[in-house]
Amino acid sequence: MAAVQLSVGGMTCGNCVKHVDHAIRAISGVEDVQVDLASGKVSIKGEFPQGVEPIIAAIVEEGYSATVIA
Numbered sequence: 001m002a003a004v005q006l007s008v009g010g011m012t013c014g015n016c017v018k019h020v021d022h023a024i025r026a027i028s029g030v031e032d033v034q035v036d037l038a039s040g041k042v043s044i045k046g047e048f049p050q051g052v053e054p055i056i057a058a059i060v061e062e063g064y065s066a067t068v069i070a
C-alpha cells in the first residue's frame, strides 16, 4: 500500500473537510483518508496506479487547491 500527503488549500470548516474526504474516497484504490483542517494536510493511503493526478483533479473539482507534499 502506498501513501501520499497533500496540502489542500481553501478548507474553512467541517463541511469542507467532508467534501474533500468524500471526493478522495470516491476514487478507486483509495483505502484511507485523513484530513486535518487546521494544517490543510491530507494523508491518503491505498493503491494509486494512475498516480496522484486523479486525486488532485477531484479536489480541484470540489473547489479547493491541492499540491503534493510527500
Ligand SMILES: [Cu+2]
Residues within 6 Å of the ligand: 011, 012, 013, 014, 015, 016, 017
Ligand atoms: Cu467549509
